[in-house]
Amino acid sequence: MTDDKCSANDTSSLRIGELLPVTGSLAFLGPPEISGVGLAISDANAAGGVNGQKICYDLQDSSDSDHLQVSTKGAKTLVANQDPVVIGAASSTVSLNVVDYFDAHKTVEISPANTSPSLSGASPFYFRTAPPDSVQGSALGSLISQDGASRVAFLVFEDDYGTGLRDNVQKTIEAANGQCVYGCKGDGQEFAPAETNFSSQVQQALASNPDAIAVIAFDQTKSILPELSKQGWDMSKVYMTDGNTADYSKDFDPGLLEGAQGTIPGADASDEFKQRVSDWNQMANGKPLDDYSYAAESYDATMLAILAAAKGGKNDSTTIQQNLPSVSGTDDGTECSTVSDCLDAIGNGDTIHYTGPSSIGPFNSDNDPSSAYIGIYKYDKTNKNILSTTIQGSVG
Structure with a gap:
């Protein structure tokens, strides 16, 4: 080598x-x-x-x-x-x-x-x-719905990746008779990528009375998650995506993310x-x-x-x-x-x-992979994301 x-x-x-x-x-x-x-x-x-x-x-x-x-x-x-x-x-x-x-x-x-x-x-x-996000969005939306959540809030940044994925997750949740209650498509509640203080966004999201929160962001997640915990949110009802479904064992106190879930495209x-x-x-x-x-x-x-x-x-x-x-x-x-x-x-x-x-x-004809796997990860008490299952989806 x-x-x-x-x-x-x-x-x-x-x-x-x-x-x-x-x-x-x-x-x-x-x-x-x-x-x-x-x-x-x-x-x-x-x-x-x-x-x-x-x-x-x-x-x-x-x-x-x-x-x-x-x-x-x-x-x-x-x-x-x-x-x-x-x-x-x-x-x-x-x-x-x-x-x-x-x-x-x-x-x-x-x-x-x-x-x-x-x-x-x-x-x-x-x-x-x-x-493309249609595959991951469908997988995450289905996971949230199957977990029993019907009122979903999004903490999402104003970025083509963030809003595109949010749109696909929201579409899947609504198809399962759920509803978006904060950070929804067209509501203008996305945050700027350079944002560092998330106190007001978290407060507004919690005020919408959600039973699940999807965090779609990159490194901003390291500020969002502690704020959610600080304001009393049940962290086992947090869902993340490939941009932030990472190992946080060195970033947060043990147990902060236990039970939270996230998705990452690709087979394990x-x-x-x-x-x-x-x-x-x-x-x-x-x-x-x-x-x-x-x-x-x-x-x-x-x-x-x-x-x-x-x-x-x-x-x-x-x-x-x-x-x-x-x-x-x-x-x-x-x-x-x-x-x-x-x-x-x-x-x-x-x-x-x-x-x-x-x-x-x-x-396929759009130069996208015609099919792909999405991994579903669950956080343990050390805040490490552990693969729980993998599902295959086709690209439309």
Whole structure:
């Protein structure tokens, strides 16, 4: 296992760009995503690279929706470096900021974490290995309804990710004869992404007499949850989503979140994969991973790009873009789950269907995964999110 970072003027390797969060409210997602990309490149290089070239990664910071100038700068750097494919961004709003720029330069963008419906079919060069919010929203809304809640309040930030997911959760709850009582679509009660004091928002949400509260935010969650507890809310009736369903064992007093639940798109990867991706982070950054969110999706995004180049016989962006659907399984083909097996099959002239640790279905006509898993997590007394079940949903 090696750290395959691109050198500044390397034109002899397949350069895979990364536009992922190193700073900002999504920085906690950076390590697992970056490690997923790094491990995939390491695996492919151990198998001989692609089309006679080794592979390297070119990491640029995406930051978050409150610092869009960072992603603009990063996108320009990746294009200037002539990277044919970019893995990222994590934030849907960040991808909406750069998707047209990448499209104009015919640079393939594959996000491992975007969920906004606004990005479905956004560009022929845009793909994602995470499902749109319709799948996660349906899963979370169904979970809340099945738990017996009929009056639901939302603490949601004004962001394309936040409002889009809220809309889908609300739709599912209302279809089950429940109702939204605060933070609802069209009511204008979302908070600004830069907000730090949530006393009034929590007070207003509790005044609506909810029996469940869905918190849809990023790092702001670390301020929202203590405020909910301070104002007397039953924390077992808190629900969260992938942007904040994280391990809070080091952030809060034991027991604060016991019984709370949340969702994260993606199948639960095997312990073997988690160990390998954690080992990559240990090698590259000197410490193991403590969160695996979107590591599998990042690994698969990278591997699909590499296999698309192999199938097309060239390492340029147009070849990768044209062959991504096929290697994802749209043409059926021989199933393969390791880079060696897939490259061998391609070398034998076979059509392949790559099946990686994220367990997504083939890309559909909008370049979204046609099916995906959603994990349901429940918090224990140490405030750690523990997987309780996984459900599969189709992308409409």
